[in-house]
Amino acid sequence: MIRMRELRKDFTVRVKAGRLRRTKRTVSAVDGIDLTIEPGEMVGYIGPNGAGKSTTLKMLTGVLAPSSGEVSVFGLTPVPQRTRLALRIGVVFGQRSQLWWDLPLGESFRLLRHIYRVPPAEHETRLRRCRDLLDLDEFLDTPVRQLSLGQRMRGELTAALLHGPRVLFLDEPTIGLDVVSKQAVRSFLAELGASGDVTLVLTTHDLADIERLCDRLVVIDHGRVVHDGSIEALHARYGSRRSLVVDLDEPLPPDFALPGATVTGSAADGHRVTFALDGTSAGTAVAGLVAVASVRDLSVVEPDIEDVVARLYQAG
Numbered sequence: 001m002i003r004m005r006e007l008r009k010d011f012t013v014r015v016k017a018g019r020l021r022r023t024k025r026t027v028s029a030v031d032g033i034d035l036t037i038e039p040g041e042m043v044g045y046i047g048p049n050g051a052g053k054s055t056t057l058k059m060l061t062g063v064l065a066p067s068s069g070e071v072s073v074f075g076l077t078p079v080p081q082r083t084r085l086a087l088r089i090g091v092v093f094g095q096r097s098q099l100w101w102d103l104p105l106g107e108s109f110r111l112l113r114h115i116y117r118v119p120p121a122e123h124e125t126r127l128r129r130c131r132d133l134l135d136l137d138e139f140l141d142t143p144v145r146q147l148s149l150g151q152r153m154r155g156e157l158t159a160a161l162l163h164g165p166r167v168l169f170l171d172e173p174t175i176g177l178d179v180v181s182k183q184a185v186r187s188f189l190a191e192l193g194a195s196g197d198v199t200l201v202l203t204t205h206d207l208a209d210i211e212r213l214c215d216r217l218v219v220i221d222h223g224r225v226v227h228d229g230s231i232e233a234l235h236a237r238y239g240s241r242r243s244l245v246v247d248l249d250e251p252l253p254p255d256f257a258l259p260g261a262t263v264t265g266s267a268a269d270g271h272r273v274t275f276a277l278d279g280t281s282a283g284t285a286v287a288g289l290v291a292v293a294s295v296r297d298l299s300v301v302e303p304d305i306e307d308v309v310a311r312l313y314q315a316g
């Protein structure tokens with residue numbers, strides 16, 4: 001349903017070449033991306049700053065024309081068929097608003113209903129759902145310019161969904177939000193995705209968004225795809241390991257070895273030891289430990305996605 005083939009976007013930028021001279025340089029923001037996204041998928045599109053995420057979303061939504069290659073969304077070519085496409089997609093770009101700044105939030109929704117010519121009953125049903133799930137009622141009468149960032153983002157999400165799009169493109173939907181608003185936005189998107197009605201494509205620097213929402217992770221760097229798969233596949237590829245953290249009554253003897261586990265940390269004078277589980281289960285490692293040491297407490301720590309992604313960016 002979303003298809004990109006050898007998609008490229010180059011920008012020509014002027015760069016300083018001496019005190020007065022400027023020369024032109026070409027930046028390949030998107031450098032040959034091939035991706036297909038099927039209906040109902042929830043795709044996290046991540047990458048370091050300047051990797052080309054926003055540029056890709058702009059080409060998918062018809063804001064920017066590609067330099068070369070193909071892009072289609074529901075069989076439509078975004079730039080020439082932008083008006084038709086707009087009826088089928090929803091867009092939330094953290095930096096840009098689709099709401100009317102001086103009008104109460106509810107008025108923006110009414111205007112959008114007219115613009116998209118949504119039948120009143122459909123509009124009411126969708127709005128009701130957003131009002132309930134995003135707790136909009138207390139600020140529906142507030143002018144948009146007076147809304148907090150979190151309130152505005154909830155308004156933006158509603159505005160993007162009122163015409164019943166089948167795909168929602170989100171550029172940094174939780175940026176700058178407090179913990180509670182982030183959770184509200186994530187729960188809402190999770191529910192939307194789980195319903196299977198809407199395909200989600202989101203860029204974010206907050207990997208908790210990805211862990212909570214996405215079953216597929218596409219990582220780009222310098223305009224190219226460097227990983228495409230599940231979060232588990234990412235961990236498998238980069239050798240992420242679970243850790244076992246144990247609190248001991250006495251430090252372990254210096255020559256202590258636990259098959260399939262490697263000591264990666266020691267604290268509290270050797271009373272707290274961390275093992276990376278390379279080739280054994282947590283259960284086997286714990287059994288091996290309690291046979292030789294007095295274990296007071298223990299916990300198993302899942303691999304951290306931040307670590308894996310940091311390694312991936314560094315490798316890139």
Ligand SMILES: Nc1ncnc2c1ncn2[C@@H]1O[C@H](COP(=O)(O)OP(=O)(O)OP(=O)(O)O)[C@@H](O)[C@H]1O
Binds near residue numbers: 048056
């Ligand atoms: N209008 C433009 N003119 C010139 N260069 C641009 C333009 N837009 C983007 N770029 C360049 O293209 C590259 C990709 O930018 P893009 O905004 O797509 O990255 P991003 O992955 O969204 O980054 P971030 O995480 O910082 O938002 C960067 O090098 C950027 O400087």
